[in-house]
Amino acid sequence: MNSVVLTRRFYFCAAHYYRVKEWSEEKNREVFGIHSNPSGHGHNFVLDVSVKGEIDPITGMIVNLTDLKRIITPIVERFDHTFLNKDLSYFENMQPTVENLAKLFWDLIEEKLPDGVFLQRIKLKATDKVFAEYYGDNWGIFCKKYRFSAGHRLFSQKLSNGKNREIYGKCNNFHGHGHNYYLTVCYKGDVDEKTGMTIPLSELDRRVKSFLKTLSGKRLDKDIEFFKDKPATSENLISFIREELNKLLGGNVFKLKLTETRNNFFEYLEE
Numbered sequence: 001m002n003s004v005v006l007t008r009r010f011y012f013c014a015a016h017y018y019r020v021k022e023w024s025e026e027k028n029r030e031v032f033g034i035h036s037n038p039s040g041h042g043h044n045f046v047l048d049v050s051v052k053g054e055i056d057p058i059t060g061m062i063v064n065l066t067d068l069k070r071i072i073t074p075i076v077e078r079f080d081h082t083f084l085n086k087d088l089s090y091f092e093n094m095q096p097t098v099e100n101l102a103k104l105f106w107d108l109i110e111e112k113l114p115d116g117v118f119l120q121r122i123k124l125k126a127t128d129k130v131f132a133e134y135y136g137d138n139w140g141i142f143c144k145k146y147r148f149s150a151g152h153r154l155f156s157q158k159l160s161n162g163k164n165r166e167i168y169g170k171c172n173n174f175h176g177h178g179h180n181y182y183l184t185v186c187y188k189g190d191v192d193e194k195t196g197m198t199i200p201l202s203e204l205d206r207r208v209k210s211f212l213k214t215l216s217g218k219r220l221d222k223d224i225e226f227f228k229d230k231p232a233t234s235e236n237l238i239s240f241i242r243e244e245l246n247k248l249l250g251g252n253v254f255k256l257k258l259t260e261t262r263n264n265f266f267e268y269l270e271e
């Protein structure tokens with residue numbers, strides 16, 4: 001199969017809550033936080049359906065986007081303007097978390113696809129910061145975007161001052177400069193049957209935020225040991241973050257995205 005992947009985006013709006021019936025109000029609050037509000041809350045969900053397959057030599061297409069839209073729209077419409085927990089039987093015994101929704105969309109769409117067209121990925125965004133990905137295996141992938149600010153100066157001890165200026169340009173400024181970095185952390189794990197989550201959101205927040213505190217408000221090249229003998233580039237920074245977060249998250253970091261400025265971002269993908 002060729003390695004071209006095609007993505008079509010869909011939108012729906014829905015309400016939901018996360019609650020385990022047999023748990024007390026306190027326990028639901030403790031595990032799900034504000035997501036347990038019994039009246040519910042809502043999102044403008046964004047669903048990206050990615051497919052792969054052979055390119056037809058006559059049409060030049062993997063699948064006609066019009067056909068893909070015709071197949072998927074009725075599925076998405078079942079969810080649009082509903083209260084997921086109350087209106088859809090899928091969620092009688094399943095939390096409508098982004099992890100569970102992504103897998104459900106995979107299952108519902110996969111069986112309707114024409115011969116020779118295969119799902120590659122389902123990505124479901126609940127907010128700009130929170131989304132899930134599903135690749136058709138046994139794992140759930142939960143992603144959240146965080147922010148931190150830090151300063152740095154790009155400088156290599158292995159190069160002369162002249163060469164440093166030539167290679168790093170403005171980024172070599174003697175007194176340094178800073179960025180508002182955005183870091184998206186994708187955590188891969190088993191989806192818990194009761195909570196519908198790969199990791200409780202509060203747990204991910206606690207661990208990632210405690211780590212980001214060690215970078216936030218710092219001069220990376222001066223204050224962080226890791227950069228004592230390495231330039232504080234984003235390539236090295238994302239490698240450092242991967243190492244440290246894997247320690248805090250039991251080796252379950254699936255993907256990281258580090259945005260340095262509006263013009264550039266760096267990604268780490270699990271091999």
Ligand SMILES: [Zn+2]
Pocket residue numbers: 016035041042043126
């Ligand atoms: Zn929600």
Ligand SMILES: [Zn+2]
Pocket residue numbers: 152171177178179
């Ligand atoms: Zn910079």
